[in-house]
Amino acid sequence: MIGRLNHVGIATPSIDKAVAVYRDLLGATKIGEKFALPAQGVWVCFVDTPNSQIELIEPYGEDSPIHGFLKKNPAGGQHHVCFEVPDIIAARDDMRAKGATVLGTGEPRIGAHGTPVIFIHPKDMGGVLVELMETPKDAH
């Protein structure tokens, strides 16, 4: 079912400081503009590698779901892994049929790439928060 590793989500207290690490220390050259996803409670910035992306996420607002993560990991750290799937509803139903817990209501939300996404509970995924994202129709 899963396709490309679309991105690794990395939580940070400061996207500006994290961008400096990827640009100045690691020499990344393709770094997008920071933008807000208020419905998800995050600021987002993508750092491109030739085959995939790092998604830097910073809390947006008091209710951001990553405040808890940053409380445990004040310097930031790996937050989730995102795999592409061809059909998000089919993926959700498949996950549920296999007994995995889809977070929230299970209704897909629009993710940072403009396509619907769901998240699967880490308890079912070897301790890893897994995002499934419908492949953009015009991608690749």
Next chain:
Amino acid sequence: MIGRLNHVGIATPSIDKAVAVYRDLLGATKIGEKFALPAQGVWVCFVDTPNSQIELIEPYGEDSPIHGFLKKNPAGGQHHVCFEVPDIIAARDDMRAKGATVLGTGEPRIGAHGTPVIFIHPKDMGGVLVELMETPKDAH
């Protein structure tokens, strides 16, 4: 400097159980054989996606460096991110020149893909343990 996102390293108390998650729940179809890297203190198993890989790692021996990680994260979790670089010695010297801490002696070791690797301390990388791996000469 950094090139491809070669893999995401995911620590697990049991590669066999983690493989079942990727194969049976997520539907991954290209999963390698488990093998030992005694010098690194890990068992390794690669799960391929079309563009990258998940590297499952399980402790090998009493001195495995991931026992501590699993003590904090008993179910497993995202352990490191590995980027390819064209020349490991140049990458190491560049990291040091920029003030980043290379783990261990700084002498590259042979990693799971048979090419030299180094690890950069998370304190310099936004809380993320970063592996730099020399691109295999016959790759891509």
